[in-house]
Amino acid sequence: MYSELREQIAEICRMMWQKGWAAANDGNISVNVGEGKFLATQTGICKAFFKAENVGLIDGDMNVLDAAPGFKPSSEIKMHLRCYRERADIGAVIHAHPVAATSFACAGLPLDDECMISTVLEVGKAPLVPYATPSTDEVPEMIAPYLQSHDVLLLENHGALALGRDLITAFCRMDTLEHQAQVSINARLLGGVKNISDVNVKKLISMRASYGLSSPPGA
Template identity: 30%
Template sequence: MAVLLQKEREQVASVMRRLYRQGLTTCSGGNVSMRCGEEVLITASGTDKGEIAASGVGIVTLGGEKLTPKLRLSMETEMHLEIYRNRPDAAAGVHAHPATASAFAAMEREINTRLTAETWQVLGRPVVAPYALMGTASLASLVGKASREGSAIIMENHGVVTVGGGLLQAFERMELLEAAAKMTWIIESMGAAPRRLSEEQLHEIEEKYGGGSRNNAPHSFPKKET
């Protein structure tokens, strides 16, 4: 299985390295996963995220069976599995701790995604997962449930998770979520009232390009039994 998915493991490792290069996570923080049918590829724990190779990406089934027993999988593996169980449309997940978005995750303040057409179209409205201890089943359950309401998830006092139909989409959402957080912070620090896109403008974006509030439509998929 590991040999058969070598190309996909390399893709996961590449996105993890890119997250680190762009300052979206630390050398030991964050994780990336990719769903391939009933198997999920995910970065291993204890790896240098700036140098991780395909050999540092493990494989686990949706039911939690480890297929690469020599690798210690990410402590947030169950969180990624819960996302896929709740969102069968999802094919990739990115969890990171970008500084600005993580600061908002530690405050009761929203990240404004209505400042530009791009952030609204790609992200819609970020949803919040209540705090739970990292690496626990409680956190996995809370994030999994939150993923049914949106693809950009703020984890209280922790970080953020983005979900996509592929690795590039999940990465783009992470990148844009941090950009939206920076824009929100800059505007607030200037003491200015933001000029948000109007409801009419948001509707126009969605009609022409999709996305937007459609990213937040309740995903009424049945949770898969494992």
């Protein structure tokens, strides 16, 4: 079932490793396939070697419905499921540890610079979600208040989360988030970030629809 989508998830997992978003077994992906079912990545597999057989079908209680023998979903899929419950428009979730964005999370800083046109258009600000113990129900509870108004989140001392209407959108948002983090760090080294004016930020946000981009419900 869903063989093409499983292959796409595995390919993106390998890309995550190549781009430095996921060391060793870090990171996880899920896709909402409808009727309360989700494709989810297996725990304990290095993303460099990820295969389609490492993607399983689960339900909203993390029961395995269809998977290769020995499959166990990542325990952090709990936070993905919370995203789907909070946002009916979300079709895919990616969690990763991209170095620059995670550096902001480890420094206790939101990524709220509005200095790049593409970032304002495509993802907006990334708030800092307070620390929560990974793999527990603390994480879903902590991210819940931010989901209605943001498509990308920083998880304090942990990593980043990107939401999208589909897998490619979620991947592109994580990519944009990490690029913004790299630019923001460099701008600080060069003397400071020069943000786009509030007036022009509002203009950019109003242009999202014309670029085929959706806005978070709270934007």
